[in-house]
Amino acid sequence: MPPSNAVRKETVLFIATLAAFLTPFMGSAVNIALPTIAAEFSMDAVSLSWVASSYLLATAMFLVPFGRLADIYGRKKIFTLGIAVFTVSALLSALAASGTELILFRFIEGIGSAMIYGTGVAMITSVFPPGERGRALGINVTAVYLGLSIGPFIGGYLTELFTWRSIFLTNIPLGILIVALVFRDLKAEWADARGERFDLAGSVFYSLMLLLVMYGFSRLPGTVGIVAVLAGAGVFAGFLLHERRTASPVLDIALFSANRAFAFSNLAALINYAATFAVGFLLSLYLQVVRGLDPGTAGLILITQPVVQTIFATPAGRLSDRIEPRYVASAGMALTVVGLALLSRLDAATDIAYIIGSLVLLGFGFALFSSPNTNAIMSSVERSCYGVASGMLATMRTTGMMFSLGVATVTFAVFIGSTAITPAVAPLFLASQQAAFAAFTLLCIVGVFASLARGSVRAEPPAPCPVSD
Structure with missing residues (x-):
């Protein structure tokens, strides 16, 4: 049974929030180091x-399967394993000897991230009642934005003073700390779907579908990209058919077809991340390649957005406890x-103040x-679906993030081609960036319309999880 006292709730929130900081910090810090990584490994724009x-890609492929495994076997168990995988892969990334090795180790890091993402929010939702949930999730989201905020700043200066490899090394102590706190302070486990069967075939369909679509999108507009996207669409059709027929699906389609708030809220999240x-990624290259700024200065400019996010995320979460979430969102x-x-x-002479204001x-x-x-x-489903919903x-x-990078990659392929992004191709880079934005x-x-279409979350009780044996 989940703990109910205030101290235990806050302990769960603290540990999950530390993990929520860890992964975005890594991502935003690595982004600022991309030009340096490209120079060391002689990587072109697409690579x-x-x-x-x-x-x-790895995170997207394994999120739903690990969320379902967490519901069945325990959210704390999967969460802890995810932190361990993430920490080990950070060490391997720091030791990478080539661009190919770095991409491989980052893929493994994404698997660990999937275990963390699929369980952290579910653990928080398991112990906080609906009236307090917005505040708790707001704190958790604030940690995400804090990681995004200081990532470019710290990553830029670590890259300048040491090397880009030091970015990965800084994550290792925090990963070890989180694992230690879990073993010391979290004695409870959450497995509201314990005893149900895990849908291995559906998980393979799901992961293969994302792999083909995302890989294909990165190779557009070439023939390989078109074939991969079409193959992914075929696998997706097979996935839907399988999920409707299996008794215990990894992702019950009824969650979308019978739960308007869940469906449109997820669609809004997909679009928001795809657009932002x-x-x-683009501004890091723009500021360093087109404007000639050093990584540290570029990082200082880029922290503007996540700092504002950090300041207002928790108040926005509290506001959604009182006002219908669709209006605020x-x-x-x-x-x-x-x-x-x-x-x-943006062009080559845009005032920096204009960029900061944007x-x-x-x-x-x-x-x-x-x-x-x-x-x-999280408020639109019952407890047994928290892991899957998370x-x-x-x-x-x-997936939205992947799509967003895919759009940037396609614009690079169309405007720049397989050429390294250097000041010599700055006009072409600007054209690709303007098209992407x-x-x-x-x-x-x-x-905006998808967000409004979700309807009222408060008007209906949480929908039951349709998964059953």
Whole structure:
């Protein structure tokens, strides 16, 4: 049984929040080091994008399966294993001798991240009642934004003073600390679907589908990319058919077809991350390659967005405990549209203050969206679905991130080709960046309507998890 006293609730929140800081810190810190990594390993634009994409791909592939395993065998167990895998892979990444090795170790790191993402939010939701859940999830999201905030700053200076490898090494002590705290302070376990069967075939279908689609998207507009995307669509059709027929699916489709709030909240999350994640990736290259800034200075500029997110994420979560989450989240998405539209107008001489102002708008919009949207998703299902719901939310997030990087990769392929991003191709890079930001703006406009379409979360009780033997 989950613990009910306030001390234990806060302990769970503290441990899950430390883990929530760990993974975004790594991602944002590595982004600022990408030009340095590209120079050391002689990587072209498309290959470089896989340093980030391999991590996100693995996370997306394994999130829902590990969320389901956590519901059956224990969320704490999967969470702890995920921290261990993440920590070991960080060490391996620091020791990588080539770009290929780094991409492989980042993939393994993504598997560990899937175990963390699919369980941390579920553990928090398991111990906090609905009236307190928005505040707790807001604190957890704040930790995500704090990691995003200081990642570029610390990553930039670590890269300058030491090497990019030191970024991975800084994560190891925190990973060890989290594992130690779990063993010392978390004696309870949460497995609300204990005894149900794990759908291995469905998990293979699901992971293969994401692998084919995401790999294919990164290879567009070439023939290989088109074939892979079509193959992924075929596997997806097989996945849907299998899930409807199996008694204990890894992802019951009824969660979407019979739960409007769950379906549209997840769609809104997918669109939001798809429209915003590549901002840091593109601006890191823009500031260092086009504007000639050093990694430390570029990192200082890029922390603007996540700092604003950090400040407002917890108040936004509390607000969603009192006001219908769709209104708060949709307002945030609308502000994000404005920020992206401003960034689509960047050129080689844009004032830095203009860039910072755009990032402030993005940060405020994202803070208003993320915590209320998470609250809406987790409050729309019953306890036995928390792991799957948490895993699905994280899948929407990481799939959106992959799609976002995929859009950037396609624009690179169209405008730049398989050439290293250097000052010599700055005009072509600017054209590709403007095209990407314009696409993100249009996508985010669609997201506003998806967010509004979710309906009222408070009007209906949490939907029962339809999984059964």
